Amino acid sequence: MEGAExxxxxxxxxxxxxxxxxxxxxxxxxxxxxxxxxxxxxxxVGYPSxxxxxxxxxxxxxxxxxxxxxxxxxxxxxxxxxxxTYARIEGEWLNNKPYGxxxxxxxxxxQRGVADACxxxxxxxxxxxxxxxxxxxxxMLRWLKKRGFTHCGVIHIADGSPREAFMLDxxxx
Numbered sequence: 458m459e460g461a462e463x464x465x466x467x468x469x470x471x472x473x474x475x476x477x478x479x480x481x482x483x484x485x486x487x488x489x490x491x492x493x494x495x496x497x498x499x500x501x502v503g504y505p506s507x508x509x510x511x512x513x514x515x516x517x518x519x520x521x522x523x524x525x526x527x528x529x530x531x532x533x534x535x536x537x538x539x540x541x542t543y544a545r546i547e548g549e550w551l552n553n554k555p556y557g558x559x560x561x562x563x564x565x566x567x568q569r570g571v572a573d574a575c576x577x578x579x580x581x582x583x584x585x586x587x588x589x590x591x592x593x594x595x596x597m598l599r600w601l602k603k604r605g606f607t608h609c610g611v612i613h614i615a616d617g618s619p620r621e622a623f624m625l626d627x628x629x630x
Contacts, residue, residue: 487563499591531571548610
């Protein structure tokens with residue numbers, strides 16, 4: 458589903474190494490938005506790193522969300538599970554169906570619909586989506602609820618810090 462269009466005239470395409478500088482601008486803008494909305498600890502400076510994004514791009518798992526002029530407005534990693542981070546949860550996943558995971562979703566905050574374009578693209582690939590976020594990421598938490606995700610519990614990322622874990626299952630629709 459390369460180049461899928463969303464109603465907001467946003468398109469999604471696989472990222473290439475030449476997109477790296479634009480991606481880092483989006484990530485820095487997203488970090489600033491997090492700080493401005495009270496999320497003071499998620500994505501410390503240096504995360505996600507250029508190396509992490511380079512790996513995602515090389516693996517074919519990183520995407521750019523572009524506006525009608527082709528400018529990067531957002532980005533995300535979409536990886537087919539299972540994801541080792543989600544193997545242990547304080548709570549319970551809705552089911553054990555094959556899933557895709559959205560990681561490192563970021564928006565410059567200049568155009569509405571970036572997260573929706575990401576999710577619509579991912580749902581065209583997989584019916585079951587898992588995602589996690591920091592408890593202080595209020596804009597993301599509101600969006601997850603709006604889009605019908607179910608809070609399943611808490612997972613712990615590599616450094617041991619907790620993240621709220623969500624799942625959306627559209628396989629029955």
